[in-house]
Amino acid sequence: MDIKNIVFENYKCFKHAEISNLQPINIIIGKNNIGKSSILDILEMIYSKRPTRQTNIIVDKELSEMDIRRVFRQDMRGGGIPTINHYEFGKKFIGKTFKIKIKNDGKLSSNEFYEHFDEIFSEQYRNYWKRLGAEIYYERKLPKRILAERNIFPEIENEKMDVDSNGNGITTIISNYLNKNEYDEDLVRHTLLNKLNEIMGDDANFTEIVTQQIKRNELTKWEIFLREEDKGRIALSESGSGLKTILMVLVYTILIPDVERKKISDYIFMFEELENNLHPSLQRRLLKYIEDLSAQGATFFLTTHSNIMLDTFQNNELVNILHVQKIDKTSIIVNSSDNLQRNNILDDLGLKASDLLQSNGIIWVEGPSDRIYINKWIQLWSNNALKEGKDYQCVFYGGRLISNITLDKKSEDELVNLINVNRNSIVIIDSDKKSSHSPINSTKRRIKEECDKNNTMCWITKGREIENYIPDTLIKKLKGFERSKKTFSQFQNMEDFLDLLQKGLGKKFLRDKISFSREITTSTEINDFINSLDLNTRMKQLVKIISSWNN
Ligand SMILES: Nc1ncnc2c1ncn2[C@@H]1O[C@H](COP(=O)(O)OP(=O)(O)OP(=O)(O)O)[C@@H](O)[C@H]1O
Numbered sequence: 001m002d003i004k005n006i007v008f009e010n011y012k013c014f015k016h017a018e019i020s021n022l023q024p025i026n027i028i029i030g031k032n033n034i035g036k037s038s039i040l041d042i043l044e045m046i047y048s049k050r051p052t053r054q055t056n057i058i059v060d061k062e063l064s065e066m067d068i069r070r071v072f073r074q075d076m077r078g079g080g081i082p083t084i085n086h087y088e089f090g091k092k093f094i095g096k097t098f099k100i101k102i103k104n105d106g107k108l109s110s111n112e113f114y115e116h117f118d119e120i121f122s123e124q125y126r127n128y129w130k131r132l133g134a135e136i137y138y139e140r141k142l143p144k145r146i147l148a149e150r151n152i153f154p155e156i157e158n159e160k161m162d163v164d165s166n167g168n169g170i171t172t173i174i175s176n177y178l179n180k181n182e183y184d185e186d187l188v189r190h191t192l193l194n195k196l197n198e199i200m201g202d203d204a205n206f207t208e209i210v211t212q213q214i215k216r217n218e219l220t221k222w223e224i225f226l227r228e229e230d231k232g233r234i235a236l237s238e239s240g241s242g243l244k245t246i247l248m249v250l251v252y253t254i255l256i257p258d259v260e261r262k263k264i265s266d267y268i269f270m271f272e273e274l275e276n277n278l279h280p281s282l283q284r285r286l287l288k289y290i291e292d293l294s295a296q297g298a299t300f301f302l303t304t305h306s307n308i309m310l311d312t313f314q315n316n317e318l319v320n321i322l323h324v325q326k327i328d329k330t331s332i333i334v335n336s337s338d339n340l341q342r343n344n345i346l347d348d349l350g351l352k353a354s355d356l357l358q359s360n361g362i363i364w365v366e367g368p369s370d371r372i373y374i375n376k377w378i379q380l381w382s383n384n385a386l387k388e389g390k391d392y393q394c395v396f397y398g399g400r401l402i403s404n405i406t407l408d409k410k411s412e413d414e415l416v417n418l419i420n421v422n423r424n425s426i427v428i429i430d431s432d433k434k435s436s437h438s439p440i441n442s443t444k445r446r447i448k449e450e451c452d453k454n455n456t457m458c459w460i461t462k463g464r465e466i467e468n469y470i471p472d473t474l475i476k477k478l479k480g481f482e483r484s485k486k487t488f489s490q491f492q493n494m495e496d497f498l499d500l501l502q503k504g505l506g507k508k509f510l511r512d513k514i515s516f517s518r519e520i521t522t523s524t525e526i527n528d529f530i531n532s533l534d535l536n537t538r539m540k541q542l543v544k545i546i547s548s549w550n551n
């Protein structure tokens with residue numbers, strides 16, 4: 001496509017919006033009533049060159065050699081142009097972006113040169129740019145739209161070989177292809193039927209497609225029938241609705257170009273919510289078909305609420321993801337190619353890992369005793385509301401193995417990307433600081449920085465280790481040393497402190513940290529911990545994040 005970007009203003013729910021980085025496949029995703037279909041209206045106006053009503057549209061066109069040659073001719077020289085001929089001067093602008101304004105006078109739109117004088121298109125050559133503006137045009141494409149609400153009905157015989165975006169006309173086209181001499185019936189009997197079976201996969205295998213006349217309310221109408229090995233011949237009106245969506249896409253992409261004698265690359269297909277009535281693997285196979293067509297030059301704009309599209313087209317450079325959102329009562333379009341932005345889409349649509357029976361987030365801790373403390377504290381700080389296994393899940397990174405973990409997409413080849421495990425993550429790490437001014441090691445600093453970049457909570461303990469959050473009064477009470485004057489400090493080793501209470505207690509702790517943590521957490525309350533270092537702040541933050549994962 002030669003149009004790279006589109007800017008429009010004051011259209012329905014949009015004040016100012018930009019559709020950028022157009023690609024062969026463009027996914028328009030967002031909540032209901034947010035403006036997805038309205039974007040298709042704008043695109044239809046641009047490509048069919050229909051009146052643009054009360055909206056300003058500006059398109060960025062990539063200048064082609066033909067555009068340049070039209071104004072900067074090889075057989076011209078002088079006229080303020082410094083090179084031996086005009087084309088020599090103009091050719092350096094091939095591939096540059098030129099802005100075209102589409103008129104909003106309510107009449108048929110026409111191109112209008114739009115002010116675009118920057119360092120590339122300088123004022124000095126204004127007259128040439130003006131001429132270019134007057135003569136330039138962008139590639140004409142034929143918009144073909146399928147609405148979210150669509151159906152295929154039996155139809156009275158007629159000659160109209162055109163389809164309405166709601167599905168009217170599909171039966172007539174198929175019937176005319178099968179029954180009228182001037183059309184190639186093979187295109188339906190084989191090409192279309194084979195593609196239909198390919199997309200249906202294991203779900204169905206149709207051996208034949210026919211149209212027959214039926215009587216409905218005194219009228220004779222054509223109806224489409226599909227034959228299946230074990231079911232016999234079934235009328236389309238008696239079949240599932242997903243089948244109709246697929247049939248409609250096939251008619252648009254196989255029969256319509258044949259009727260209109262055009263190439264697939266002459267079209268812009270605007271399909272709304274193809275996912276309606278299609279189960280996930282069927283959606284994926286239909287999208288594969290669309291991807292294959294885009295490789296042959298077709299352009300697609302697909303509106304959707306479905307995460308399947310995001311997933312199917314992940315990391316595909318030929319797919320553009322446009323996320324439509326509302327900010328301050330106006331809709332905006334955000335180009336959402338990176339992970340973080342895609343996560344925003346999932347959040348915006350309310351998609352959760354638990355929709356797939358997975359827990360909604362992961363807390364990465366060093367080992368089993370850390371898990372016991374964290375679970376207890378979550379229980380206390382959430383008032384028993386949050387449950388491991390459902391609302392969140394603890395996972396161990398195992399001490400120094402943390403150096404093999406990353407949140408940075410670029411390091412994925414060598415390190416495990418924690419975001420790929422679950423986009424909702426919290427990382428808890430012992431600072432291992434021996435005093436207030438000991439440094440945090442470089443791995444931990446790296447993880448913290450990556451977490452910050454990804455809006456992920458990274459909790460490096462304020463004291464030496466997670467155990468330093470246990471107040472000494474509690475330890476002394478549980479171990480029977482209530483009257484001891486010994487204190488446990490922020491950067492002290494737990495085993496050293498225990499040894500101070502009683503020789504050998506430290507070793508016992510080291511041998512079985514898990515039993516120790518169970519003992520500490522068994523019948524303790526929030527008041528036992530609430531004044532401990534930054535624990536209260538951290539736990540409030542942590543509980544808030546886990547709650548947000550689970551709404
Ligand atoms: N003349 C107008 N002025 C301002 N806003 C308008 C006007 N006409 C329609 N709208 C608003 O524009 C939006 C149009 O939404 P649109 O139909 O494009 O949504 P959608 O994202 O396709 O939704 P769905 O997913 O439900 O199909 C609605 O919020 C509607 O209220």
Ligand SMILES: [Mg+2]
Pocket residue numbers: 036037038148272303
């Ligand atoms: Mg819509």
